[in-house]
Amino acid sequence: MSTTYALELKDVRKNFGKTEIIRGVNLAVEPGERVAVIGPNGAGKSTLFNLISGRFGPTSGDILLNGQRIQHKTPYEINRMGLARSFQITNIFPKLSVFENLRCAVLWSLGYKYTFFKFLSGLKDANERADQLLEMIRLDKKRDVLAVNLTYAEQRALEIGVTIAGGADVILLDEPTAGMSKSETSRFIHLIKEVTVGKTLLTVEHDMGVVFGLADKIAVVVYGEVIAFDTPEAVRANAKVQEAYLGSSVADSQAGGH
Amino acid sequence: MAAVYKFKPYNVGRWVIWSLFALVLLLAPLVFTSNLSTTMLAQMGIAIIACLSYNILLGQGGMLSFGHAVYTGLGSYLAIHALNAVSAGKWHIPVSLLPIVGGIAGMCFAVLLGWVTTRKSGTPFAMITLGVAELVFAMSLMFSEFFGGEAGVSGNRVAGEAFFGITFGPQIQVYYLIAAYTFVCVALMYAFTQTPLGRILNAVRDNPERVEFIGYNTQRVRYIAFIIAGFFAGIAGGLGALNFEIVTAEVVGAGRSGAYLLFTFLGGATFFFGPIIGAILMVIAFVLLSELTKAWLLYLGLIFLFMVMYAPGGIASLIMMNLRVAKFGKLRQIWTSYLGLGLTAFVMLAGAGAMIEMVYHLQLNSALGDTVKFMGATLNAKGLDSWFGCAFVMFTGLGLFELCRRQYMIEWGDIQTEIEKEIKRRETAV
Numbered sequence: 001m002s003t004t005y006a007l008e009l010k011d012v013r014k015n016f017g018k019t020e021i022i023r024g025v026n027l028a029v030e031p032g033e034r035v036a037v038i039g040p041n042g043a044g045k046s047t048l049f050n051l052i053s054g055r056f057g058p059t060s061g062d063i064l065l066n067g068q069r070i071q072h073k074t075p076y077e078i079n080r081m082g083l084a085r086s087f088q089i090t091n092i093f094p095k096l097s098v099f100e101n102l103r104c105a106v107l108w109s110l111g112y113k114y115t116f117f118k119f120l121s122g123l124k125d126a127n128e129r130a131d132q133l134l135e136m137i138r139l140d141k142k143r144d145v146l147a148v149n150l151t152y153a154e155q156r157a158l159e160i161g162v163t164i165a166g167g168a169d170v171i172l173l174d175e176p177t178a179g180m181s182k183s184e185t186s187r188f189i190h191l192i193k194e195v196t197v198g199k200t201l202l203t204v205e206h207d208m209g210v211v212f213g214l215a216d217k218i219a220v221v222v223y224g225e226v227i228a229f230d231t232p233e234a235v236r237a238n239a240k241v242q243e244a245y246l247g248s249s250v251a252d253s254q255a256g257g258h
Numbered sequence: 259m260a261a262v263y264k265f266k267p268y269n270v271g272r273w274v275i276w277s278l279f280a281l282v283l284l285l286a287p288l289v290f291t292s293n294l295s296t297t298m299l300a301q302m303g304i305a306i307i308a309c310l311s312y313n314i315l316l317g318q319g320g321m322l323s324f325g326h327a328v329y330t331g332l333g334s335y336l337a338i339h340a341l342n343a344v345s346a347g348k349w350h351i352p353v354s355l356l357p358i359v360g361g362i363a364g365m366c367f368a369v370l371l372g373w374v375t376t377r378k379s380g381t382p383f384a385m386i387t388l389g390v391a392e393l394v395f396a397m398s399l400m401f402s403e404f405f406g407g408e409a410g411v412s413g414n415r416v417a418g419e420a421f422f423g424i425t426f427g428p429q430i431q432v433y434y435l436i437a438a439y440t441f442v443c444v445a446l447m448y449a450f451t452q453t454p455l456g457r458i459l460n461a462v463r464d465n466p467e468r469v470e471f472i473g474y475n476t477q478r479v480r481y482i483a484f485i486i487a488g489f490f491a492g493i494a495g496g497l498g499a500l501n502f503e504i505v506t507a508e509v510v511g512a513g514r515s516g517a518y519l520l521f522t523f524l525g526g527a528t529f530f531f532g533p534i535i536g537a538i539l540m541v542i543a544f545v546l547l548s549e550l551t552k553a554w555l556l557y558l559g560l561i562f563l564f565m566v567m568y569a570p571g572g573i574a575s576l577i578m579m580n581l582r583v584a585k586f587g588k589l590r591q592i593w594t595s596y597l598g599l600g601l602t603a604f605v606m607l608a609g610a611g612a613m614i615e616m617v618y619h620l621q622l623n624s625a626l627g628d629t630v631k632f633m634g635a636t637l638n639a640k641g642l643d644s645w646f647g648c649a650f651v652m653f654t655g656l657g658l659f660e661l662c663r664r665q666y667m668i669e670w671g672d673i674q675t676e677i678e679k680e681i682k683r684r685e686t687a688v
Contacts, residue, residue: 053471075470085471093464096457104461107454108473114482116455123454141685166472 004067006031006170006200007052007083012061012071014044014051014224021047022058023224029217031169034201036211039221045204046088048221049172052202053085054078065170080108084168088175088204090155092162094148098139101147101158103130105165129165136195137161153184157191164195171196173203177210189214212236220244276445283437287430298545300433303440304497305537309525310447311490312518317527318451319483320463321376322384325391326518329488331510332367332394333360333495335405338413338505345417353418353426357439357496364492365485372484377477379466391515398507410506413499426500436497443490448530450486459483517544520562526574535573553618586680588673595666602659609652612637616644 007029014022021044029035037045051058054075063071070078093101103120106129112118120126134140137157142150147158160176176192177185189210192203205211211218211232218235220228222244228235235241286299308330315321337360343349344356351359375386398405405411416427426432450456458479461469466476499505508514517540525536547554569576583589612632616639619630628640637644 074475076473076475079471079473087468091465091468093461093468095464096460100457100460104457104469105472107458112454114455114458114478116450116453116482116486118454119449119452120454120457121452126454162468162472 004031005029005064006033006066007202008062008064008067009052010062010064012048012051012058012063014047014056015059021224022051024061025221025224025226027219027226027229029170029200029202031200032198034196034214034216035203035219036215036217037202037204037219037221038206038208038211043221044224045221046174047224049085049174049202049204053083053172079166079168082168083170083172084163084166085172086159086163086174086176088178090152090159092147092155092158095146097144097146098150098158099130099134099143102133102161102165103127105162106130106133106167109166109168133161133165136164137191153180153188156180156188160192160195164199168199170200171202173201175204175206177205177207185210279444280441283441286437287433293429294545296429296433298541300429300436300501301541301545302538303433303436304494304501305521305540306440306534307443307490307497308494308518309522309533309537309540310444310530311487311494312522313527313530313533314447314450314459314483314487314490316519316522317529317532318456318463319459319480321379321480321484322519323375323387323515324384324512324519325387325394325515326487326491327510327512327514328371328391328394329364329368329491330495330498330518331505331514333364333492334499334505334509335411335495336360336363336492337496337499338411338503339404341413341415341417341499342411345414350418352421353415353500354421354424354435356500357493360496360499361489361493364495365489367492368485368488372481372488376480376484379462379476379480391510391512394510395507395512398510405507406505408507410504412504415500415503432501436501439493439497443493444534447490451530455479455482520558524562524565524572526572526576528571529574529578532572532574539573551615551618552622553614556614582677583673586673586677588676591673592666592669595662595669598662599659599666602655602662604655606652606655606659608633609648609650609655612648613645613652616648 005028007027009025009027012022012025013020025048037048039045047056050056051071052063054070054073054077058071061071062069065078065081065083068081070081070083073081093104096104103126106126107113107123110123110126110129112123112126131140131143134143137160139150139154139157139161142154147155150158156176156179160173163171163173173192177188180188185207192201193214203214205214215232217230218228218232219226220235220238220241227244228238228241230238283303287296290296290299308326311329312323312326315323315326337356340349340351340356340359341353344351344353371390375383375390378386399407415432416425424431426435458469458474461472462474462476462479469476469479495509498509521536521540521543522533523536524539525534526532543554543558547557551557565572571578580589583592612630612635615632616630616637619626619639624639628638630637630639637648
């Protein structure tokens with residue numbers, strides 16, 4: 001291998017019981033690329049993210065992060081190696097304040113581990129980083145509000161904030177704009193672009209406008225396989241994709257407007 | 259900027275609170291001078307450490323343990339054996355450090371047993387703690403050399419060399435030893451909540467799955483917290499051994515574990531100071547209420563039941579909610595409602611209490627005649643008029659209480675909306 005990919009999947013398969021959900025996925029993402037993962041509902045996009053982030057182990061195949069195998073590692077080990085993810089259903093710490101949510105998320109990356117001989121208030125770097133994140137995700141006015149009391153869009157922003165907080169260089173975002181209005185979505189995509197500068201980004205997305213605006217490359221997942229992985233123009237022109245997916249995308253995006 | 263403006267008064271408040279706490283510990287036995295009250299104060303100190311250590315698990319880590327007495331109890335046993343070794347001249351450590359022996363014992367058992375316990379969270383965790391508690395209690399009946407069998411293990415705390423004339427013979431000297439430990443332990447446990455591990459423990463309570471994706475091993479977080487809780491529990495146990503000079507198998511029993519759970523919850527697990535209130539109530543209930551009436555466990559059960567149903571945040575949350583109302587200057591608006599609620603509740607409870615006492619009297623003391631003294635009134639437990647009167651008082655109280663409660667709920671709701679509006683207004687003003 002001449003180049004090291006940021007993320008590489010080699011013939012990854014996953015069975016749940018007898019059902020094969022992921023049927024031999026191959027994918028190689030270069031450092032700094034923004035990849036949109038698209039595909040119809042139930043195609044296995046979220047499962048793919050769960051396999052990469054260590055939520056489940058694959059049945060077979062290799063997953064490499066910066067050239068290192070991660071397929072049998074736990075989520076926290078993978079996170080420490082530089083991969084972070086967000087969730088489709090908001091997954092934050094509801095009874096902690098916005099600031100505390102972010103501060104928790106930066107602690108490990110700054111080397112504080114399981115420390116209980118230091119006060120949080122004395123961790124200058126962690127506090128500064130958390131405040132900086134607050135501004136990045138535009139929640140500085142909600143600093144001391146409990147996460148559970150935020151609006152939906154604010155919670156989604158916090159979800160992104162918690163994900164990027166640790167400074168991981170590979171970021172997986174699972175439907176970051178799910179459930180948002182049109183105007184919220186466009187503002188949010190702008191935010192995502194801004195906070196993931198210089199990072200490798202994989203995102204599951206339903207909104208085609210967003211996909212073509214955000215991504216350098218598009219991976220099309222249908223029935224547990226990646227049927228195309230190319231630039232947006234090439235994917236748009238791809239006959240297989242048109243047949244399998246884009247042809248029904250209008251109907252799908254309407255149906256999937258949850 | 260905002261941060262600087264915020265921190266300063268905050269820290270002053272903290273100094274005031276901790277100084278007051280020290281002052282209360284220092285002056286309490288000078289205000290309450292009887293033998294009984296000194297004994298109770300000593301027990302309160304011990305209970306405060308025990309309940310706060312339990313709350314590291316319940317309130318801060320979301321771990322519902324049914325076996326916390328294992329760690330306080332084993333701490334007690336190791337401390338009393340150490341005390342006897344000191345008495346026999348085998349060990350040469352000052353008696354004042356024996357609670358630390360208890361603490362180290364509690365910690366070691368938490369290292370051992372916690373490794374199994376904290377592998378799981380939620381319901382499996384609760385089940386395992388129950389199993390471990392039963393296991394240890396069963397062992398206490400099997401190994402009578404260590405646990406002392408039915409009689410328990412007794413010791414004499416006047417042992418070793420007196421330090422500046424402090425022998426720990428008089429109860430007041432033991433009280434001040436306990437008070438010193440209480441202050442230090444409470445401060446340390448509060449400090450723990452302000453550390454990275456303490457905060458991640460809260461995150462594990464809120465959402466363990468997400469914690470795994472920000473780099474933390476949730477099992478490890480729970481395990482370390484469990485060990486820390488075990489250490490403080492052991493200190494409480496060691497102090498208990500010194501205070502009572504006898505340790506029996508009930509200190510590792512399910513009843514004791516249940517009491518920690520119940521009173522920590524009653525005091526309020528969601529705030530740091532909640533378990534302190536719970537601990538004080540625990541000692542009052544166990545020492546005073548049990549003297550006052552035979553039905554005390556029934557009353558306790560009822561209080562717990564209503565607390566779980568109507569104020570799951572415990573007494574601490576009730577205090578904090580009303581402090582919030584007071585901060586916005588609106589406590590005056592519901593002041594009269596509280597008075598009404600209090601009076602009607604008193605009437606209702608007096609009626610209900612009289613009937614409960616009559617039932618208990620008929621069941622347990624009927625040989626002593628049919629008359630029951632209750633709050634200055636003489637009732638006839640077999641007389642129709644007494645029963646009718648009590649029921650009348652209770653239902654009148656209940657009816658009036660319900661009226662007051664409805665009025666109160668409306669006022670409370672109004673005040674909350676007003677406060678929300680006020681917060682919105684201030685936010686936009688900034």
